[in-house]
Structures are given as C-alpha cells and as structure tokens.
Amino acid sequence: MHINQAHRLSIAPMMDWTDRHCRAFHRALTTRALLYTEMVTAPAVIHGDPERLLAFDAVEHPVALQLGGSDPRQLAEAARIGVGFGYDEINLNVGCPSDRVQSGRFGACLMREPELVADCMAAIREAVDVPATVKCRIGVDEQEPQDSLFATVDACAAVGVSVFIVHARKAWLKGLSPKENRDVPPLDYGLVRRLKRERPHLSVSINGGIGTLDEAEAHLDADSPEWGDGVALDGVMLGRAAYHDPALLGQADRRIFGAGTADVNAFEALERYRPYLAARLDAGVSLSAMTRHMLGLMHGRPGARAFRRILTVEAIRPGAGLEVLDRALDAVREAEARRERLVEAA
Structure with a gap:
C-alpha cells in the first residue's frame, strides 16, 4: 500500500507513549494505519545514539519518523539518517507546545515563522527520497488561525510539500501547560475542512479530539450528513483514543481502508x-x-x-x-x- 493511502488513518506521535513497543502492538491490530514515532530532535539524532533513538522492528511498516528542529541543515542530516534506518516518511513537528520545544525554537512556535518552516521542508525534501510531511497546529497565541494555518501550508506547498496533518487547535504557549494544550483551546474542525476545500490538490489530515471510528469516517466522507459541506478529508489521525482504547483499531482495516478481512479482536x-x-x-x-x-x-x-x-x-x-x-x-x-x-x- 502506498504511504499516502496509509494516511487515511494514522496514529499520532505522542511523547513517552508511541515508542517502538507501542507501535508494534498497534500493528497487531491494524496492518494498514500509518504509525508515527515520538518526536526526536534533529540534534539528538545527529549527536546521540541513533540506534537507541531510531531502531524499530520491520513489522511496524508503514512507519514515519517525526523530527523536531528549526535548522534546515540539521534536519536534512537527521532525515538522511532516519531514511537509512528504513523509515517510510519524514515528518516535521510544527505543533508541540512544551517549554523545552519553545526554548529550542521548534514545535508550535514555528507557526510564527512559515518561511523558516518552508526552508526546513525544502532541505528535508532535497535530502531524502521518501515523503516529507508537516504536522502543525492552526496557530499559536494571538494569531488569527485562518491566517497562520494558510500561511504555513502555502509556504510549504510552494517548496513541494503536499501532505499536511493539522491538529485543529491553537497552541497557547503562554499560560497553558502541554497537557492543557491538548484540551483547553477550542477545536476548529471547520477551518481544517475549509483548508481542504480551498486547497483540494493537497492531502489534508485532521487531528485533535477525534474519539471514534464513526467520527473518523464522517471526516473522510464527502457525503457525510454530519458536516454537509461536500468535503472529504484525506486522513484522520487518532491520538489518545487509539492509545486508551486500542481495540477500536481492530476494525480500522475494514472500516477505514475497505479491506475485505475480518476485524481483529x-x-x-x-x-x-x-x-x-x-x-x-x-x-x-x-x-x-x-x-x-x-x-x-x-x-x-x-x-x-x-x-x-x-x-x-x-x-x-x-x-x-x-x-x-x-x-x-x-x-x-x-x-x-x-x-x-x-x-x-x-
């Protein structure tokens, strides 16, 4: 199955959760969903122990490596190392709101610097021959989401990026903890769906607050009465729902990918x-x-x-x-x- 088809359902990169053992477990439930590593910083990949940070089991394919950073040269080098380990995709984190990420000038704070994000993505794309994708928020702090989201996406699309996973919440870098940033800022699914409607040539996946396969199917169906906007998103990314109730993944191959196989109990x-x-x-x-x-x-x-x-x-x-x-x-x-x-x- 092509990596872009796997985006139809993916499991979010979650710090301290989606390690290699978690991914292998999720793969026992779904053979088709795209799995993501926890975020790994580019400097850690380059200067640390890549075997410890990046090794994974072949059973995990398709699996994407999520990188954090804002230095194009470092990200390109880390991406090359990641592809050497066999990852199917390189993803840039433009959404993590933690203090550590902010001090390192990467993660969600990059929503303020769309041209820098584009430079990073251009460097990654030039360095590797697997898809280079972006996971972002809809904005940070006082930004107007419809401006910040479209600016980030359009800058990256201009350098050839075509796959975006959007967490449909702002990140409040001042005043909210990373945990609060997963729940407190309101969801704006409509804005993500508008992005797909106005940029139909791009692959747009939605993330944030989606708790069931019923909800996932509604986002993927242009005729869904729940939305009534004629938009079919290209993918849905599940996070905590897949982790805390993993049994739902046993239905994913049939329901989301149309596989003619029995569900996995x-x-x-x-x-x-x-x-x-x-x-x-x-x-x-x-x-x-x-x-x-x-x-x-x-x-x-x-x-x-x-x-x-x-x-x-x-x-x-x-x-x-x-x-x-x-x-x-x-x-x-x-x-x-x-x-x-x-x-x-x-």
Whole structure:
C-alpha cells in the first residue's frame, strides 16, 4: 500500500507513549494505519545514539519518523539518517507546545515563522527520497488561525510539500501547560475542512479530539450528513483514543481502508503480538515496558479491571514473562464466562 493511502488513518506521535513497543502492538491490530514515532530532535539524532533513538522492528511498516528542529541543515542530516534506518516518511513537528520545544525554537512556535518552516521542508525534501510531511497546529497565541494555518501550508506547498496533518487547535504557549494544550483551546474542525476545500490538490489530515471510528469516517466522507459541506478529508489521525482504547483499531482495516478481512479482536491481537513480546524479552526488555501500552485493550469488557491490575502489578516484577499476560487473559475469559452463565440463568 502506498504511504499516502496509509494516511487515511494514522496514529499520532505522542511523547513517552508511541515508542517502538507501542507501535508494534498497534500493528497487531491494524496492518494498514500509518504509525508515527515520538518526536526526536534533529540534534539528538545527529549527536546521540541513533540506534537507541531510531531502531524499530520491520513489522511496524508503514512507519514515519517525526523530527523536531528549526535548522534546515540539521534536519536534512537527521532525515538522511532516519531514511537509512528504513523509515517510510519524514515528518516535521510544527505543533508541540512544551517549554523545552519553545526554548529550542521548534514545535508550535514555528507557526510564527512559515518561511523558516518552508526552508526546513525544502532541505528535508532535497535530502531524502521518501515523503516529507508537516504536522502543525492552526496557530499559536494571538494569531488569527485562518491566517497562520494558510500561511504555513502555502509556504510549504510552494517548496513541494503536499501532505499536511493539522491538529485543529491553537497552541497557547503562554499560560497553558502541554497537557492543557491538548484540551483547553477550542477545536476548529471547520477551518481544517475549509483548508481542504480551498486547497483540494493537497492531502489534508485532521487531528485533535477525534474519539471514534464513526467520527473518523464522517471526516473522510464527502457525503457525510454530519458536516454537509461536500468535503472529504484525506486522513484522520487518532491520538489518545487509539492509545486508551486500542481495540477500536481492530476494525480500522475494514472500516477505514475497505479491506475485505475480518476485524481483529483483542485476543487475536495479543496472539499476533506475542512473538514480538517473546523476542524482546529474550533481548532483555522488561515485560512492563511493553504491557504498559495494552492496559486499555479490554476496555468495556468483563474482567478489564483484573486485566489491568495483573499487568500493572505483576509485569514489573523481576523476571516477569509471558505467563503474566496469560494470567491477565485468563482473568478476562473467566469474567466473560461468569457473565454468560448469569445471562443464561436469567
């Protein structure tokens, strides 16, 4: 599948969450969604340990590397290193609102410097032969979103960038924490949809506050009665919804990509993930580093609380192995069997 088709549904880059173990787990649920790394700064890639920062498992494809930075030469070098590791896309972060990012002159504060963003993207595009894409906000602080968003997109489009993922919120760099910036600024889906309507030649994906596949489908459907504007966005990026309720990804290949395959249930996903778990355990990775990403998998099912408790408490013990996962799964099966007996008895 072409990388641009994979943009139809992607999983957001989330610091401390979407590490390689999380991505491999999500891949067990969907074979088609595009996965993103956590943001890695260009200087860290160049001067740090690229193996530790960039290594990933082949099962993760298609997977994009998200870079942070504002120096075109550094970003070009980091992009080349990333492509050397096999990433399918290089994405520039123009949306992160943290203090550390602001002091380093990258992330959301770059919304104030659209020409610099364009220079960065031109350098990345020249350096690599995989797609170079932008993830941005609709503006920062007192900016007028319709001006800042279009200025950033148009400057990048002028140097050949055609794929944009837009978090449909402003970032308030003064007065709000990064966590508050994920919830407090109001969403403006209409502006992102207007961007697609007025720039139909560009690929526009929407991010921010989308919690279900129903909502995702509505954004992708030009005939959706929910919007009634005749606009079909090119993609939807899920963040916290995919992380906290990952089971929804098991329906994504069928519902979002039209695959003629059966949905992947939670038990099947963990069976698929099991070889990865075993290989990483053999390599010395702790079980808890991997199971922490699957705590929401049984959300809404009988035994979900026991599943989370077993993984949380037992996976951190020295030497914990796959038997912990087996116990957690047994707790769900037993709870479901009890519910079935009660229903039958009633």
